[in-house]
Amino acid sequence: QLQLQESGPGLVKPSETLSLTCTVSGDSISNSDYSWGWIRQPPGKGLECIGTIYYSGSTYYNPSLKSRVTISVDTSKSQFSLKLSSVTAADAAVYYCARHRYSGSYRWFDPWGQGTLVTVSS
Amino acid sequence: EIVLTQSPGTLSLSPGERATLSCRASQSVSSNYLTWYQHKPGQAPRLLIYGAYNRATGIPDRFSGSGSGTDFTLTISRLEPEDFAVYYCQQYGSSPLITFGQGTRLEIK
Numbered sequence: 001q002l003q004l005q006e007s008g009p010g011l012v013k014p015s016e017t018l019s020l021t022c023t024v025s026g027d028s029i030s031n032s033d034y035s036w037g038w039i040r041q042p043p044g045k046g047l048e049c050i051g052t053i054y055y056s057g058s059t060y061y062n063p064s065l066k067s068r069v070t071i072s073v074d075t076s077k078s079q080f081s082l083k084l085s086s087v088t089a090a091d092a093a094v095y096y097c098a099r100h101r102y103s104g105s106y107r108w109f110d111p112w113g114q115g116t117l118v119t120v121s122s
Numbered sequence: 123e124i125v126l127t128q129s130p131g132t133l134s135l136s137p138g139e140r141a142t143l144s145c146r147a148s149q150s151v152s153s154n155y156l157t158w159y160q161h162k163p164g165q166a167p168r169l170l171i172y173g174a175y176n177r178a179t180g181i182p183d184r185f186s187g188s189g190s191g192t193d194f195t196l197t198i199s200r201l202e203p204e205d206f207a208v209y210y211c212q213q214y215g216s217s218p219l220i221t222f223g224q225g226t227r228l229e230i231k
Binding site for chain 2 (some may be wrong): 052
């Protein structure tokens with residue numbers, strides 16, 4: 001059964017770079033039917049897709065975050081990572097990683113990790 | 123830029139009642155690319171419906187999705203206590219490529 005687990009610092013200082021890693025177990029991160037995504041949920045707000053990455057390294061970034069986001073993949077470790085630079089209080093959120101499944105002409109996120117809370121504070 | 127607007131923001135119902143949740147897109151969305159999720163506090167979001175009306179594996183048949191174009195609906199035919207949660211619709215394909223609605227909170231009346 002596929003499982004995803006986020007890891008990384010729970011506290012980041014303003015103007016610094018947020019770094020998170022998602023470890024994938026139970027399936028191959030190199031499967032061409034999937035990409036891998038980061039989604040966040042600020043306190044009291046809805047879900048926002050940050051971006052996705054294929055095992056090949058091909059990425060999609062949300063245009064609103066594109067200038068600050070880097071998503072990378074390490075297939076040897078079955079991990080993909082998120083870096084978000086120049087963070088502010090607005091970047092405080094629960095960050096989720098998820099598999100973006102391609103099945104025929106359908107697309108969906110499933111499963112998701114449990115999420116990790118990131119606070120931005122000095 | 124596509125925007126998904128979910129209504130109502132909060133829906134207060136009792137167990138056994140029928141829930142109807144709406145997701146309206148600012149431009150047409152392919153039905154294949156319209157997805158619904160359930161999200162409970164402290165848990166990972168759960169896939170409910172993909173392709174507008176296809177139930178995900180293990181999802182009870184009291185959940186159903188419908189709609190096309192710009193108007194989509196998630197219906198829960200008879201609410202169970204475990205169904206009270208926040209529900210999100212999500213689209214793929216229009217710019218931005220992946221967007222979520224702001225959510226509908228389904229609470230116990």
